[in-house]
Amino acid sequence: MKPYFEADGVQLYLGDCRDVLPALGLQADVVIADPPYGETSLPWDRWPEGWPVFMHGVSRQLWCFGSMRMFLGQHADFDGWRFAQDVIWEKQQGSGPAADRFQRVHEHVTHWYRGGWADLYRDPQRESGGLPAGLSRRRAAVGHKVNGGHLHGDKGSTVVGDGTRLVRSVIRVRNLRGAAEHPTEKPAGILRPLVAYSSPVGGLVLDPFAGSGSTLAVAREMGRRAVGIEADERYCEIAARRLAAAPLPLGEAS
DSSP states (O other), X not given: OOOSEEETTEEEEESOHHHHHHHHOOOOSEEEEOOXXXXXXXXXXXXXXXXXXXXXXXXXXXXXXXXXXXXXXXXXXXXXXXXXXXXXXXXXXXXXXXXXXXXXXXXXXXXXXXXXXXXXXXXXXXEEOSOOTTOOHHHHHTTOEETTEEOOOOTTOOBOTTSEEEXXXXXXXXXXXXXXXXXXXXOHHHHHHHHHXXXXXXXXXXXXXXXTSHHHHHHHHTTOEEEEEESOHHHHHHHHHHHXXXXXXXXXXX
């Protein structure tokens, strides 16, 4: 099958991922998917029935964007996958039109896997904010005072003495309101930690709902190879133009 676009370790295919994937014979390090949630009456917002099953032979890790309503309604399609964890993307503005509910300013990103957890590639991401240098876990565990407060730790502590801690499961990143080229485009800031956590440099990232190419651009920026599939040719063209531009240095893509 001929790609719609191919350059710099990135391939983009036009079509339904359920039709395209069997012809490609891919083995990816991770699938990062942002499918239509099926929550609105918009013609493009239709859940692609059974698509997670098509990922079984493609990768042992899957990150999927969605809402609680979506995951509860489509849970049967995730049979064969084991739930690992979830991340909350907190946005600066809400997306729900209902006036009689809390304003929804978040989306879920669920992490699924197949096979043994210990056999997966995993690179837990860290950020500044851990224990000050020289403060051991043991001293933290007994309530060592730092800046007038107490730090508590135990065998499963996520903070260490290099001044870093595990990235938290709620990640605040501004959405692309007013700047997006696709109605559900995700910003690079929420995609980067998923790519980094689940794929090595030089590894392969698959996006079966590529949209305007955000995941593909981020994967390339971070030194990974990437394959995307998009059913709407309008967005394939947008993604191809985006990907044909010179890659930006790490940290500058959007």
